[in-house]
Amino acid sequence: MVKGVKMIFAHDTEVALASAAALVNTGRGGKEQLPDLAALDQFVAAWGWTGGRARDQAELDAVRRLRPRLERLWEMDVDAAAGLVNTLLREANALPQLVKHDNWDYHLHATPPDAPLADRMAVEAAMAFTDVIRSGQLDRLRRCAAAHCDDVHIDLSKNRSRRFCSVSCANRTNVAAYRTRRAGAAAHN
Numbered sequence: 001m002v003k004g005v006k007m008i009f010a011h012d013t014e015v016a017l018a019s020a021a022a023l024v025n026t027g028r029g030g031k032e033q034l035p036d037l038a039a040l041d042q043f044v045a046a047w048g049w050t051g052g053r054a055r056d057q058a059e060l061d062a063v064r065r066l067r068p069r070l071e072r073l074w075e076m077d078v079d080a081a082a083g084l085v086n087t088l089l090r091e092a093n094a095l096p097q098l099v100k101h102d103n104w105d106y107h108l109h110a111t112p113p114d115a116p117l118a119d120r121m122a123v124e125a126a127m128a129f130t131d132v133i134r135s136g137q138l139d140r141l142r143r144c145a146a147a148h149c150d151d152v153h154i155d156l157s158k159n160r161s162r163r164f165c166s167v168s169c170a171n172r173t174n175v176a177a178y179r180t181r182r183a184g185a186a187a188h189n
């Protein structure tokens, strides 16, 4: 965590929200980004998932099946989103517990470490969304404003100004706008 930067949510919630958006994005943009177990291993490592793994096709299928369900949160009104979050928590028998592990200080887990990966992903996302919904922040869920990018993100900026999923999408859009302005200026000469 960067000192002096005001967080909108608790750190573990913000990581869980970014991780949920990243998971949803692996199924967007017309290209399967979790084609096999190796890709899932990479995703799990990149987002710091600990706990037990089955490392089989059923695990991969379950994670892939979770994506469209989480994706719907970006389309839903608050009542529907609350209903889905409750369903996800109920299905995995979520039971919130404060835990410490690896380099993490106390944070919430609501599934045991040996629960199936897809259940742990579902519950971690659902727990984070309970924060988003009960603080009235569901409108922070966005789609990237860049052309040719279909990714979703969660705007965690203080002034709710984030339009792009990534720095590269922001830069690409700014460069395109600059070129358009220059082309326009040249045409008037």
Ligand SMILES: [Zn+2]
Residues within 6 Å of the ligand: 101, 104, 107, 109
């Ligand atoms: Zn943890």
Ligand SMILES: [Zn+2]
Residues within 6 Å of the ligand: 144, 145, 146, 149, 150, 151, 164, 165, 166, 169
């Ligand atoms: Zn983007």
